[in-house]
Amino acid sequence: MPTYVLPEKCKGCMQCVDICPSDIMHIDPAQGRAYNVEPAMCWECFACVKACPEGAIEVRGYADFAPLGHRVVPNRTPERIYWTVRMRDGTVKEFSFPTRRRKWGSTASPATEPPPAAGALAGPLLSFEPDYLAVDELPTLPLTPVS
Amino acid sequence: MDDGLPNAPRIVDCDVLIVGGGFAGCGAAFEARYWGRDLKIVLVEKAAIERSGAVAQGLSAINCYMGMRWGENRPEDFVRYVRNDLMGLSREDLVFDIARHVDSSVHLFEEWGLPIFTDPSGKYIREGRWQVMIHGESYKPIIAEAARAAASQVDEHVIITHLLPSADDPRRIAGAVGFSVRDGSYRVYRARVVIVAAGGASHLFRPRSAGEGWGRTWYPPWSTGSAYALLIRVGAEMTQMENRLVVTRFKDGYGPVGAFFLYLKAVATNAAGENYEVTRRAELRERVGAYADAKPLPTCLRNDLMLREIQEGRGPILIHTERVIDTPEKENAAWGAFLNMTVGQAVTWAAQGIDPKTDPSELILSEPYLLGSHAVCAGAWASGPDDVAPPEYRWGYNRMTTIAGLFGAGDTIGGSAHKFSSGSFTEGRLAAKGAVRFLADHPGPVPVAVEEVERLRTEIFAPLVRFVEDRPKITRGAVSPGLLFPDQGLHRLEKIMDEYGGGVSANYATNDALLERGLRQLLRLREDLRAIGAGDLHQLGRAWELDHRTWTAEAVLRHTRFRTETRWPGYYYRSDHPKVDDAHWRCFVNSVYDPASGEWRLFTKPVRAVL
Ligand SMILES: Cc1cc2nc3c(=O)[nH]c(=O)nc-3n(C[C@H](O)[C@H](O)[C@H](O)COP(=O)(O)OP(=O)(O)OC[C@H]3O[C@@H](n4cnc5c(N)ncnc54)[C@H](O)[C@@H]3O)c2cc1C
Ligand code: SF4
Ligand code: SF4
Numbered sequence: 001m002p003t004y005v006l007p008e009k010c011k012g013c014m015q016c017v018d019i020c021p022s023d024i025m026h027i028d029p030a031q032g033r034a035y036n037v038e039p040a041m042c043w044e045c046f047a048c049v050k051a052c053p054e055g056a057i058e059v060r061g062y063a064d065f066a067p068l069g070h071r072v073v074p075n076r077t078p079e080r081i082y083w084t085v086r087m088r089d090g091t092v093k094e095f096s097f098p099t100r101r102r103k104w105g106s107t108a109s110p111a112t113e114p115p116p117a118a119g120a121l122a123g124p125l126l127s128f129e130p131d132y133l134a135v136d137e138l139p140t141l142p143l144t145p146v147s
Numbered sequence: 148m149d150d151g152l153p154n155a156p157r158i159v160d161c162d163v164l165i166v167g168g169g170f171a172g173c174g175a176a177f178e179a180r181y182w183g184r185d186l187k188i189v190l191v192e193k194a195a196i197e198r199s200g201a202v203a204q205g206l207s208a209i210n211c212y213m214g215m216r217w218g219e220n221r222p223e224d225f226v227r228y229v230r231n232d233l234m235g236l237s238r239e240d241l242v243f244d245i246a247r248h249v250d251s252s253v254h255l256f257e258e259w260g261l262p263i264f265t266d267p268s269g270k271y272i273r274e275g276r277w278q279v280m281i282h283g284e285s286y287k288p289i290i291a292e293a294a295r296a297a298a299s300q301v302d303e304h305v306i307i308t309h310l311l312p313s314a315d316d317p318r319r320i321a322g323a324v325g326f327s328v329r330d331g332s333y334r335v336y337r338a339r340v341v342i343v344a345a346g347g348a349s350h351l352f353r354p355r356s357a358g359e360g361w362g363r364t365w366y367p368p369w370s371t372g373s374a375y376a377l378l379i380r381v382g383a384e385m386t387q388m389e390n391r392l393v394v395t396r397f398k399d400g401y402g403p404v405g406a407f408f409l410y411l412k413a414v415a416t417n418a419a420g421e422n423y424e425v426t427r428r429a430e431l432r433e434r435v436g437a438y439a440d441a442k443p444l445p446t447c448l449r450n451d452l453m454l455r456e457i458q459e460g461r462g463p464i465l466i467h468t469e470r471v472i473d474t475p476e477k478e479n480a481a482w483g484a485f486l487n488m489t490v491g492q493a494v495t496w497a498a499q500g501i502d503p504k505t506d507p508s509e510l511i512l513s514e515p516y517l518l519g520s521h522a523v524c525a526g527a528w529a530s531g532p533d534d535v536a537p538p539e540y541r542w543g544y545n546r547m548t549t550i551a552g553l554f555g556a557g558d559t560i561g562g563s564a565h566k567f568s569s570g571s572f573t574e575g576r577l578a579a580k581g582a583v584r585f586l587a588d589h590p591g592p593v594p595v596a597v598e599e600v601e602r603l604r605t606e607i608f609a610p611l612v613r614f615v616e617d618r619p620k621i622t623r624g625a626v627s628p629g630l631l632f633p634d635q636g637l638h639r640l641e642k643i644m645d646e647y648g649g650g651v652s653a654n655y656a657t658n659d660a661l662l663e664r665g666l667r668q669l670l671r672l673r674e675d676l677r678a679i680g681a682g683d684l685h686q687l688g689r690a691w692e693l694d695h696r697t698w699t700a701e702a703v704l705r706h707t708r709f710r711t712e713t714r715w716p717g718y719y720y721r722s723d724h725p726k727v728d729d730a731h732w733r734c735f736v737n738s739v740y741d742p743a744s745g746e747w748r749l750f751t752k753p754v755r756a757v758l
Contacts, residue, residue, distance in 0.1 A: 002362065021194040021203045021369050022362070023304070023328055023685055037685065040361035040634075041368050044491035047198040059494060062360035065399040066498035072490065081284050083486050085493060088500040095482050099285040102260030107289075109296040110181035121584050124534055126576050127181035132251035134216035139247045140534050141757055143223055 002042030002059055003049065005034045009056035016048035016057060025057075050076045078104055154326065154608050156333040156600070161189040161299070163582060164338035166307045166323060166377070168192035169200025170568050171520075171557025172344035173294035174252065174575025175582075179342075180297035182583040189336065190298045191325070193306040193688070194369065196291040200346055201367055201558075202568055205284040207487040208405055209263070210567035212253050212279050213246055217270060222246035223758050225277070229565050230756075232445045232522060234438060234714055235733055236387070238562030239757040240531035240540050244577060245563060245570045252573045253279070259289050275409035277565070284487045290572065304329045307373065308607050308691045310341065310381045310553070314596035317742070318382065320553040321593040324603050328684045333604050337595050340552045340582040343527075344575055347518035347558035348372030350637060351700045352391075353645035353652065354514050356399070363491060365394055365401040366516045371692035372699030374559035375517065375526065379698050379740050384528040384549040386561040386737045386752070388699075389706035391515035392523040393450055393655065393718050397466070398509035399499075402492025404466065406484035411471045415453075415510055417461040427452045435716060435727050446522040450512055450717030457512075458654060464510045468503040478504055514651050515719065517699055519558040520571045523718070525703075526561030528737055528752070529554075532577070537755045544585045546578035549739075552585060552593070554578040562735065610681035610690045617680055630680040633689035636672060640693070643668045644700055648707065649719040658723040662708040669704060673697055702738060709749040710736045 003025070010033040016025040017034060024038040025048050034057070036042060049057045061070060071086040079100060085093045110127055130137055163179050165172045168190050179188045192199055213220040225246040230237050257263050262282035264272035271279040295301055307325035314321070322337040349366040356363040379385060395404055407413045417423050424444070431452060432439040438448065453464055472478050481503050485492040495501075501508055519526035527548045531540040546554050556578040557571030566574055617630040625632055644650055647665025649657035657665075676694055681687040712728035713721045734751040741748070 002359070019195050019198050021199050021367065023194065023688060026685070039359055042362045043203070043367050043369075044363070044494060045198070045204040045367070046490045047203055051198075059490075061491070061494040061498040062356060062363050062399075064356055064358050064360035066495060067500070068498070070494065070497035072486075072494045072497055074486075074490075076284070081486075083482075083493075085482070085497050087497050087502070091502075093482070095479060095486060097282045097284060097483055097487060098262045099282065100260040100289060101262050104288075105292070107259050107292045107296055110177055111184050111297070113181065115184060116182060121182055121580070121587060124532060126248055126251060126573075126580060127178055128255065129248070129251050132254045133248075134250065134254060139215075139222050139243075141243065143758065 002039045002044050002062065003036045003057050004060060006056045006058065007031070007033055009054045010034055011054055013053065015051045015053060019047050019051045021045065021047060046074060050074050154331055154333045154604065156335050156604065158335045158337065159189060160187070160337045162186040162339050162586060163188045163579070164323060164336045164341045165190045166341065166343045167200070167345035167374070168196035168291065168294060168301065169344060169346050169557065170202060170290065170571040171559065171575035173290045174572035175342045175344055175556055175579040176294040176298045178576035178579035179583055182580055183586065186583070186586070187299045188297070189300045189302065189338070190294060191302045191305050191307055191336065193304065193328070195303050196294060196301060197288040200287070201370060202287040203367060204490055205286050205487045206281065206568055207283055207484045208274050208278045208280055209253055209569045210278045210405070211245070211249050211565060211570040212271070212277065213250050214271065215250050220276070226758055228277070231441050233524065233564050234445055234447065234727065235729070236714070236735060236754055237524070237564065238531065238540065239755070240536035241529065241560070241563035243535055243757055244532045245566055245573055248577065249569050249573045252576065253569050256289070259293060261286060261289050274406060278405060278409065280410065282487065286568070302334070305334050306688050306691055307345070307377065309603055310377050311595055311599065312381055314594040319551040319593060320381070321595045324600065324607070326607055326687070328688045331684050333607065335600055339589070339593055340554065340585055342554040342556060342575070342578050342582055343374050343377055343559050344556045345374035345377065345559060346370045347516060347520070348375065348696060348699045349516050350641060351517060351644050351696055351703065352514045352648065352650035353641035355511070355651055363401060365396055365513045366518065371695050372517060373695045374555065375702060376695035376698035378527050378548060378553070378555065378559070379702060380742060381550055381553070382739060382742050383553060384737055384739050385526065385702055386528045386735050387525045388517070388702040388738065389710050389736060390523045390525050390715065391703060391718055392518050392521055393515050394513045395450060395453060395510055396513050397492050397495070398511040400489065400492030400495030401513060402485045402489045404510070406480065407466055407468060411468070411477060411481065413466050413468050413471045415464055415466045417456050418463055419461065423456045423461070424449065424452055427455065438727065447715040447717035453510070454512055454655065454717060465507040466510050467507045469505050469507055472504045515649070515655070517703060519561050519563070520566040522564060524562050524564035526559050527555045528562070529560045535757060537757065540755065545581035546574065547581055547585065552589070554582045607691070608687070610679050610687055613678070614680035614682050629678055631675050631678050632680060633686055633693045636676065636679060636693045637696070639672050640669070640697055640700060643672065644703070648700070648704055655718070656720040656722045657707065658721060659708060662704055666701070666704050669697065669701055705738060705747055705749060706736050
């Protein structure tokens with residue numbers, strides 16, 4: 001079905017509505033809770049599952065090829081994501097991976113850099129180059145023979 | 148212009164308008180701000196940029212990185228690789244340009260906190276020659292943070308439906324229009340330059356999965372070909388629109404194979420346990436000549452070998468993960484590759500009871516997609532960099548299309564394959580720098596035709612009106628004689644493309660007569676789009692996504708028909724011209740749609756080597 005929502009957990013906060021790239025998580029006006037309005041256009045991307053503060057959204061694999069009895073559940077924290085995978089036979093596997101090595105919100109606008117030199121706009125270098133290329137200069141053509 | 152009607156126009160004036168906040172769009176926002184400190188830079192996105200686009204669920208590798216600082220690859224090595232993989236057809240100036248800049252983008256990603264696998268000396272760990280491994284669950288939100296910091300304004304949940312040419316000059320861009328899927332307002336962006344970064348196209352062809360699994364395409368269902376349709380309809384020149392992508396993937400869940408072939412070194416066999424890439428090589432040589440011995444074997448030819456094996460009844464094709472996953476670290480890498488990038492494949496393993504440590508998995512070939520950033524290069528014909536592009540590939544500013552002031556990046560730009568995430572971001576940066584330079588040379592506002600803006604408003608919201616008018620004509624339901632719903636139209640499109648354009652059910656084969664019929668069917672569908680209905684704003688979005696897909700599909704059919712050879716066996720076959728025909732077709736196929744007359748013109752452009 002792709003995603004479905006557990007009624008006892010959903011608070012109707014709209015976070016899943018906001019984040020779904022397919023625009024298919026909507027609030028059911030009668031219940032005030034979210035549901036997937038178009039399961040056939042769900043990518044099982046888990047963006048809504050990760051974003052839900054209540055853990056109210058789960059995924060059941062596509063009915064056309066996924067037998068029942070499985071569960072894949074993420075728990076995303078600022079630095080790591082934890083996954084619990086339950087196989088159809090009941091075996092449980094756990095995995096965890098880092099997500100980011102810097103504080104969220106710490107990336108500044110490039111406008112905080114000193115302004116580019118006059119004339120640089122006409123040249124081939126991008127911002128932060130050549131420094132961030134970590135080589136002396138930007139390669140160009142024709143190639144110079146490698147000595 | 149607020150006239151009290153529903154869908155009141157909201158006008159935004161800006162210097163730089165970026166359409167699409169995926170990898171290329173985020174790169175464009177970042178770079179535009181660096182060069183244009185005082186510019187008003189507006190990024191418009193149909194979803195939320197933290198999870199929009201092809202990288203919504205994350206990635207487990209950066210597929211384009213030279214490693215120049217460690218002497219691993221030079222840009223010219225990459226040009227040779229891409230030339231070979233695309234069977235000779237590449238805009239080598241654009242490819243070279245991506246390659247020489249891409250490392251600086253990846254180093255920025257690392258600084259922004261993206262966890263890249265490194266050895267104790269800090270050197271990136273390679274998955275393959277061009278790929279580095281990452282813990283990329285948060286790749287997209289990390290990049291989005293940089294774009295948000297840079298842009299003046301990020302308008303989300305707004306679908307751009309049309310570009311606006313200038314009132315004075317139809318070949319000069321003046322902005323774009325669309326609507327908010329949240330409040331239904333009509334959005335009018337008057338911009339001095341526009342950078343289109345709206346991604347590739349899935350669901351042009353019927354997917355393998357059915358029913359509820361319809362959304363299980365490899366490229367996401369929200370890649371709707373907007374980039375191509377927006378450009379085509381204002382008359383921008385397009386290239387390589389026949390160069391559709393078919394990918395080898397884990398069956399059903401469509402998990403990518405990169406980590407398994409390149410890093411874990413798994414081997415694929417047929418049901419009898421034979422490595423068909425070895426056993427079929429002589430037969431391939433007979434069909435495609437020297438290309439069969441190219442190293443590495445071009446992506447399309449690897450598909451071709453698998454396809455023949457399946458057609459001859461030697462499937463299932465199995466990838467032997469069980470022979471290579473022999474440590475907990477490798478098991479972790481195998482699951483991580485999918486949990487960080489294609490969670491649906493992990494769900495498939497769990498559901499089908501496949502433990503990759505003990506069981507092989509099946510491989511399959513996907514339905515075709517249209518992209519500019521992967522092992523294919525469909526998209527707009529763009530001006531190349533000053534110091535690298537041959538004169539005929541250069542008519543102004545880097546990554547500007549043939550429409551003045553209209554730029555593109557990522558999946559939007561054709562002729563330059565293998566950009567992937569990092570290269571798309573880099574191309575966004577290149578396009579933005581070109582765009583800021585264009586602004587410096589072209590001061591002053593660009594006039595927009597007020598009548599055109601009003602006409603488009605009526606057209607954009609017409610499906611809502613039609614739906615209301617249609618309801619009294621039936622008791623209830625989705626079947627009405629004069630109204631078509633977006634999903635019904637999408638099914639029709641996919642069936643046409645699948646059966647006539649060389650999709651899965653046709654074993655990727657087509658010919659002139661089929662293409663001619665396909666085009667006729669497609670044009671009837673286009674006519675029927677005048678009867679499309681939408682019950683709400685979500686459906687209205689789907690209606691315009693369908694419209695964009697039909698324009699993209701039309702270009703695919705026309706280009707495929709024009710190129711009377713089979714250039715990329717394994718992506719598609721012209722059964723009436725089954726050979727690679729270097730004598731006539733070692734060239735690009737380009738097209739221009741004329742918005743005034745409604746006519747298409749197709750022609751060839753030469754391939755120029757830059758090395
Ligand atoms: C499953 C999968 C695995 C991949 N693996 C890798 C990998 O391992 N390494 C790698 O480097 N690359 C990988 N890629 C490729 C990479 O994701 C793409 O090359 C890259 O995202 C292309 O960038 P883009 O900006 O052109 O498109 P996208 O990132 O898709 O961005 C397009 C944006 O435009 C928006 N948009 C579209 N239409 C409109 C409209 N009409 N109005 C407003 N907004 C619109 C979309 O919502 C989206 O945000 C993978 C892709 C997929 C799908
Ligand atoms: S994010 Fe969770 S709690 Fe909030 S509306 Fe969606 S399902 Fe309900
Ligand atoms: S899994 Fe992805 S596509 Fe499906 S509802 Fe959630 S956010 Fe949307």
